[in-house]
Amino acid sequence: MKRFLFFNMLLVLLTGCSSSDDGINNNPNLVNINFGFNVNLDLPQYNQLNFPGNQITIYNEGIGIKGVVIYNVNNDLFLAYELSDPNHAPNDCSAMTLNGIEATCSCEGNVYNIITGEQVEGEDDYAMKPYRVEKRGNTITISN
Secondary structure (H helix, E strand, C coil): CHHHHHHHHHHHHHHHCCCCCHHHHCCCCCCCCCCEEEEECCCHHHHHHHCCCCEEEECCCCCCCCCEEEEECCCCCEEEEECECCCCCCCCCCECEEECCEEECCCCCCEEECCCCCEEECCCCCCCCEEEEEEECCEEEEEC
């Protein structure tokens, strides 16, 4: 009986998981570009990331599409999101600007929360595009 329950639970776990998240994160407006960027928290330009609740924006060419925002949640958890509005194709006005924990697009006035990535104002389908964040010592690596 225990073997039967074990194999049934194993079957449920294996068939219940999907290996693809295309339905969730496949945004046709934002292409997947490959990049990697290291942030050394010992450098003065990144000093504010040493304190929870602070963020920085990086608009360097080749890092994201229109730039990246990095947010320090609690010194162990850092979040990074694309700064191009996910609900329309990148153009001259699609780079979002930050005001506190909200990112706003000047094209349509869409507003997003940079902690959750969810849309706060506007009536579109997509949330902000998240990037992978890994912290090792005093270095944070942002990549896609």
